Amino acid sequence: MNEFSTLVQFFFSGLTSGSVYALIAVSLVIVYKVSLLICFAQGEFFVIGALTMVTLTSKGLPMPLAFACSVLISAAVGALVERFLIRPIRDASVGSLIVMTIAISLALRGLALLIWGKESKILPPFSAGKPIGVFGATLQPQVLWIIGITILVLLVIWLFFEKTTMGVAMRACAENRLGASLMGISTEKAAFLSWAWGSGIGALAGMAVAPLLFMQYSSGVMPMVKGFIAMSVGGLASIVGAVVAGYLLGVVEAYTIGLISSQFSDTIVFTLLIIVLIFKPSGLFGATRSREV
């Protein structure tokens, strides 16, 4: 147990937390990119995804099938929420919309409490196996799964938004609403799909990280706040930025805890966030484009 392996362990610890923050930040960015809305209910989709998967696997469904079903169920819930709760007030101010997402998060959390009860649930890791040892430090194999899933998600998002007609249309909506609607692109449909995407990826994040945590109906709040931070450091509308910022946040947190103070680590991290925002108001990776949006 030398000094070096301790430093590596700090890094692995940061990687583990960071992988949680990055995936949830991606789900926040997806909704924001298309509907310019920060969704406070995202933590609930995270929980719903994980808990649905726990239920399905305990009912004997094979892992991959349970995984797919949970994503689809959550995406459907997200799309329904958009259709019946967000669309009726889409002309209201951004503030009212945010408050609406807060109300939705309360309702979904209340629903999760009724469905899954209060005790924490465990989801087994996707692959059994011993922790991976490098230079005397250890990493849980599940973290590699999360990283893999993150890369896959980035790839799918890229393919969808760059290569499919629907994806390009949705991007157009984000960049110029009026222009898009003049060109016959339905902004309603785009918002609907972005919610489906956002909640689906939120659920995916929940399922992927659940084996690292213990999931209960109110477990979504902490990852969501950290997701917000990653999102704003990453520049709000940049998906790659959110991923990088998520891991950065995890690693910075770990080294702050390890080298400076475990008592004041949050104070330091939040102070750093304010400093980053002040000196780089559009985030570390904010493109100039997103500022105009």
Added chain:
Amino acid sequence: MKKTLVVMAVVTSLFFCTGLFNGAQAQSKTPYKIGFIVPLTGYLSWLGEYMKKGAEVKVEMINRAGGVNGRPLELVSYDDQSLPETATRHAQRLISRDGVVAMMGTGTAVVSGAVSSVANKSKVPAVIQSGYALSDKETFTFNNAHPTDFAISRPMMYFQKKGISRVALLMPIGPLGELGSGIARKHAPTYKITLVGEEKFDVKAPDVTTQLAKLRTLNPQAIMAFTTGEPAALLARNMAQMGMNIPLVVSHGNATPGFLKLVAQTPGTVIVPSGKIMATETLADTDPVKKVVVEFSRAYQAKYGEPANYYSGQQADAVALIAEGLRVTKSDDPVKLRDAIENTKNFPGCNGVYNMSPTDHQGTRTEDMILLTIKDGKWAVLD
């Protein structure tokens, strides 16, 4: 101006609504009402569930046996959401609207603080169960949970016996951690234990290997982490991941079926200080608490189909203490009830034999605790 008229109308009607709403409830003189403040939602809701079940079983047992002074007990339970402000409102509602003779419950130190504040202002006794340390000024508050002092010195006693002298502290950021850290420092010299280092961690963090790695460089023989529930399970899991094969002592709040489920599959030695209720079958027939513990466990098992646990037993004791106080005073006067509870002597309960006094509002002793560990997915007595 017109706008303001409308505002006024609504404000007025809302106020009237509360008035009507509150006026509607009827006061029945017969039962003794006991106010019960529990965390039924929020991150500690699983704990509130055990507390609630324990209280309900005990109240049923007492009522089936004819109640107290011929009057039944009635629970009035409210969810504190682990927030002091909410708890304050509930405590006030319990006292001035529901007219309870005493309050009990809480579970967290901060909620205990809020409830204790109301109890002492209104001079109504409160029997709380948490790590909250009482001050001399809080003459109306009792805390029948095993104090943190016991839960820390009990494992230290065991360490001394086993020749473990280098211990590291890993404390959660929060009231429990603050308390645990201070008390561990106080008691370590008594048991010839060197505290080699201390780290803090956020109970909501997804990973604590950073802190563990730091502590590992100090070569501890055991880790004491005064934390409850998921974070405690996460520590065990992270230690297993890093191959740290030393005992982990967690708080006495973990002696629950829920925690058992969380760590049953995790290798390593987890030590949980607890009460005798977790080991009913190993109790000697001469043990003064055996009868109480066995009867309660049987009733609990019959009602909920699961074994009684430390929290439910502790809550049952609170009900029993209040009931005993009522039996002695035979009056609804809260001050007399307080005096009666304060003079409880040789009263067996699930947590041990209670001996209260004006200077001791807790009542049990360190020896009333046992140490549990997990073997083959089940609780086993370690010491």
Added chain:
Amino acid sequence: MRRLGRYWWIILLLFIALYPPTLGGMSAYKSGVLIFVGIYIILAVSLDLLMGFAGQISVGHAAFFAIGAYVSGILTAKYGASPVLALIAGMALSGAVAWGVGRPVLALKEYYLAMATLALNEIIVTLIIGLQWLTGGASGLRDVPAFSVPGFSFDNHVHYYYLVWAMVLLVVGSSVAVARSPFGRTLIAIHSDETAAKTFGIDCARYKVRAYVLSACYASLAGSLFAHYMGFLAPDDFGVMTSINILVMLYLGGIGTIYGPALGAVFLKLLPEFTYQFQDYELLMNGIILIVVLVFMPRGLFGILTGIKERVFARSAR
């Protein structure tokens, strides 16, 4: 009807004054609920000055609520200071913090501003937990004495009710005055178009910081009132969730109207008094009620009221 419209405030005052001895029946519970309602009205109205008028979003208003509460709590409980002095000290510290962070932070826009204020809230809370020797840490600060002025102690809940509601009227009244003053109109101008305001030679940053300081001072006042009423302080009551709750009150009631947020505070603080009996369903109920209000009243409670009133008056005019 018109005359009634002009003198509405007399009726409101009478109602507030007569509530405890009549409907409230001097009960500690009822005055307790209304004391919390009053404290949150002050918070909501103070945030409305910042968000509704200056247009600066804040998801960290509880930071100043916390500063007020803890300065009052620490100075009176640990150092035996006079509650009035402690209250003023709290407002001074909150104002100073707002002034210090105001200029760089308020230069940010929208979501970035929201994140920065959220971070400020977290920093204050983590400091309260970390500086245990001073604040009592996460275990809480005990034995905060009752509020008192030389010669009189507000240790009775009815007295305290009157004190809190006097402060509520003071804050609401002064906020309305501020909103109608040239200062308030300048804020609205900045809110609607900052670039245009700049071209008129308005030092926007200065005005925004002033609004922030004022809003922080009011929130701090609410904190002090909270501290003396609770008698026990713990960081749990001042987290981001509290800030979000205040934000919800604003939009629920109707932002930028002063009376709207006050109404939102009344609604949101009374709601749990009715839904607590649903136990496990409470969370879901609260969520659904909020959703219904938002869907059917996009302009907030106050908006719907003025809507009804306009219709009524239009009919009577006909």
